[in-house]
Amino acid sequence: MKLAEWLESTGTKRSAFAKQVGLSPASVTALCNDARAWISRETAERIAEATGHAVTPNDFLGLTAPRIRGLPVTDTVQSRVQLAIEAIARGEMVVVTDDDDRENEGDLILAASLATPEKMAFVIRNTSGIVCTPVPASEAKRLRLEPMVANNDAPMGTAFTVSIDVRHGTTTGISAEERTNTVRALANPNMGAGDFVRPGHVFPLIAKDGGVLMRSGHTEAAVDLCRLAGLPPIGVIAELVNDDGTVQRGPQVTAFAEKHGLHRISVADLIAYRQAREKLVTR
16 A cells, blocks of 8 residues: 555544654655655655554555666755756746645746746746745845734744835736736846835745745745745745646646646755755854
């Protein structure tokens, strides 16, 4: 039995199971959703014991091939994230998923500085239509982007600011072209607080300093990806939805990315990429 099937059939939360077997929730999600995820024999045996051997090490054989597309298994996460960063640098969109114990969703992400009306129209068509722009806290302060509410009690603590439109050339602000103008202006360091009107049709989000290493959210992932791509650290994100308006999850997100030829990574992948490449402590 596959791990995802066992969790669903027993009603076990991934976060609780992760704690039981000594893994992070993101790692358990990767083992459930990602055919390229790596697992050690020891971890597979712990999972077998925790599931009463309903899930055996043999059930992970498809996840443990020694090489994938010519790359060592330990390099696949690094390769996936690097390809996503390069796509962002070219102005392309990528799909980023988070853990099922957070929002369990996929977001379209692109760099605000390279947005176009065509890309914005694609985003609006395939998502909830709520277009957000993650920004570093320093930029939010410089542009006087005040929190939307004084007391943020949203479940995930997403740091919405008051919505904005760029002041010059905006009529209604709702079109793909005018929302593109707003996000590009937000990524322009020559713009100031007075260049935006409030409220508007674009929703800035304040990212935590330290990015995904401090908060494992799409907001921080967007800022990190733009920064790693050498672009202004302002992203554009929106949540993928199905034609009936329901949120895309798991296999639906994977199918969407494959259909449109978009690179797909998880927030957990980005965390692992940064941890492997950055020196976090200076002595």
